[in-house]
Amino acid sequence: RNPKKPNLPPGPKPWPIIGNLNLIGPLPHISIHSLSRKYGPLMHLKFGFDSVVVGSSVEVAELLLKTHDLSFSSRPQLLAGKYLTYDYTGMGTAPYSPYWRQARKICVMELLSPKRLDQFEYMRVEERKLFLHDMFKSCSKPVQLKDRLYMLNLSTMSRMVLGKRYTEEDENNIVTPKEFTEMLEELFLVHGTLDIGDAIPWLAPLDLQGHVKRMKDVNRKLDRFYEQILDERYARKKSGKDQGVNDMVDVLVQFADDPTLEVKIERHQLKAIIQDLLTAGTDTSALNVEWAMSLLLKNPEAIQKATEELDRVIGRDRWVQEKDIVNLPYIQAIVKETMRLHPVVPLLIPRVAREDCKVAGYDLLKNSRVLINIWTIGRDPTIWEKPNEFWPDRFIGKEIDVKGHDYELLPFGSGRRMCLGYGLGLKLVQSSLANLLHGFEWKLPGDMKRQDLDMEERFGLTTCKKNPLVVVPTKPRLPHHLYS
Numbered sequence: 205r206n207p208k209k210p211n212l213p214p215g216p217k218p219w220p221i222i223g224n225l226n227l228i229g230p231l232p233h234i235s236i237h238s239l240s241r242k243y244g245p246l247m248h249l250k251f252g253f254d255s256v257v258v259g260s261s262v263e264v265a266e267l268l269l270k271t272h273d274l275s276f277s278s279r280p281q282l283l284a285g286k287y288l289t290y291d292y293t294g295m296g297t298a299p300y301s302p303y304w305r306q307a308r309k310i311c312v313m314e315l316l317s318p319k320r321l322d323q324f325e326y327m328r329v330e331e332r333k334l335f336l337h338d339m340f341k342s343c344s345k346p347v348q349l350k351d352r353l354y355m356l357n358l359s360t361m362s363r364m365v366l367g368k369r370y371t372e373e374d375e376n377n378i379v380t381p382k383e384f385t386e387m388l389e390e391l392f393l394v395h396g397t398l399d400i401g402d403a404i405p406w407l408a409p410l411d412l413q414g415h416v417k418r419m420k421d422v423n424r425k426l427d428r429f430y431e432q433i434l435d436e437r438y439a440r441k442k443s444g445k446d447q448g449v450n451d452m453v454d455v456l457v458q459f460a461d462d463p464t465l466e467v468k469i470e471r472h473q474l475k476a477i478i479q480d481l482l483t484a485g486t487d488t489s490a491l492n493v494e495w496a497m498s499l500l501l502k503n504p505e506a507i508q509k510a511t512e513e514l515d516r517v518i519g520r521d522r523w524v525q526e527k528d529i530v531n532l533p534y535i536q537a538i539v540k541e542t543m544r545l546h547p548v549v550p551l552l553i554p555r556v557a558r559e560d561c562k563v564a565g566y567d568l569l570k571n572s573r574v575l576i577n578i579w580t581i582g583r584d585p586t587i588w589e590k591p592n593e594f595w596p597d598r599f600i601g602k603e604i605d606v607k608g609h610d611y612e613l614l615p616f617g618s619g620r621r622m623c624l625g626y627g628l629g630l631k632l633v634q635s636s637l638a639n640l641l642h643g644f645e646w647k648l649p650g651d652m653k654r655q656d657l658d659m660e661e662r663f664g665l666t667t668c669k670k671n672p673l674v675v676v677p678t679k680p681r682l683p684h685h686l687y688s
């Protein structure tokens with residue numbers, strides 16, 4: 205062997221130009237799962253000209269996300285990051301840098317800290333009540349759960365981040381609910397697309413798929429919205445009518461102006477952070493609840509166990525509150541089991557190597573992209589008994605949690621780039637799910653049998669059900685006055 209040639213991890217032989225992209229189907233985590241069975245848990249692929257390293261076991265995940273976390277704590281510079289997140293200044297797209305460290309610290313310590321989440325809990329409670337009231341009005345009719353949950357999370361995040369529910373008609377709002385939801389929908393859609401220009405950079409200027417144009421268009425619209433929000437805040441501050449901290453933008457503006465900050469946060473960076481806060485948890489949390497309800501409808505005995513627990517711990521005369529969740533181990537187990545079987549970000553967000561690095565005897569080169577296939581890890585038969593079965597009891601009495609320390613279950617990632625909103629994400633998922641189960645009896649529409657409910661996936665920025673779940677809340681379980 206040429207001693208200078210790097211000892212790359214095993215992988216399929218790449219084609220010129222396209223590399224191994226021909227082996228990647230519409231569900232990349234499944235294609236990569238099949239490849240890793242042949243080439244092993246540390247595998248090397250080529251996506252166009254980019255080297256991609258995939259970790260598919262607990263041991264390799266720990267090496268990449270813990271032992272060598274610092275070497276892999278940057279993000280690749282993809283077109284979406286440039287055009288949709290203000291030149292890579294979103295929290296999820298920013299390279300490892302003093303700016304990213306500073307902004308992440310503010311988000312973790314100030315915006316999403318347990319204390320701040322408690323301060324804004326009343327907003328989540330109010331939004332959930334409206335959602336449950338709407339669900340009550342839909343009793344005995346089929347509902348598309350994902351859309352409802354998405355709107356619940358969007359209203360909640362819109363209030364916590366911007367101080368207003370932009371999902372509802374209000375003549376003082378700067379955008380109509382339709383404009384607001386359409387802008388964000390387009391943002392998700394175009395962010396989730398795979399652009400050929402990312403894999404083959406000399407094709408990027410041609411914008412063959414028209415993605416860059418769409419990215420610029422939606423960013424222009426969103427920018428006007430964020431500009432107006434910031435203008436209003438600064439005007440209020442200047443006028444002396446500042447009323448303290450009412451939402452996350454208030455906190456951000458306060459910190460951005462702090463002269464003691466090591467790195468100054470510029471206006472375009474503020475807008476990127478606002479966008480992250482508004483969007484990162486809405487879809488992810490809604491999809492987790494949709495997957496959980498789908499799994500439960502296929503396993504009615506689990507619904508029975510969950511409702512028994514709810515009746516015993518909460519009783520039938522009130523809703524479930526966030527602080528009740530610690531006393532609901534079966535509900536927690538359902539959420540973990542759902543995240544194990546259907547992680548909504550199955551390959552985590554790609555990282556990038558900041559330097560050459562030796563891992564498990566192989567050379568991983570600077571600028572390689574790093575993916576962790578948590579879908580494979582979640583179904584690994586050497587870790588999980590009956591890996592493909594929905595069996596929440598497997599978590600009862602076990603210490604495994606989803607907070608990034610147990611490498612067999614990483615729905616929020618781990619290490620320096622781990623999800624910074626996991627605490628909020630868990631609250632949104634657990635409390636929506638618990639109250640849907642506590643508040644209603646459920647069935648599939650018409651004569652549909654549980655065997656007929658498909659669990660096919662669609663890959664994108666987040667992995668959702670290919671065919672959205674339609675379900676019928678047959679009747680309320682609690683006294684009627686609680687739904688008003």
Ligand code: HEM
Nearest residue numbers: 295296484485488489549553616617618621622623625629
């Ligand atoms: C159930 C809900 C959620 C799930 C499943 C989820 C999942 C994830 C995952 C897998 C990552 C990538 C981690 C990695 O690369 O190691 C991530 C990153 C991120 N998440 Fe979440 N997330 C959720 C909710 C939220 C919420 C509520 C927020 C904020 C309000 C949020 C903000 C972010 C941000 C900003 C990043 C990028 C972090 C960085 O690169 O430094 N997420 N999330």
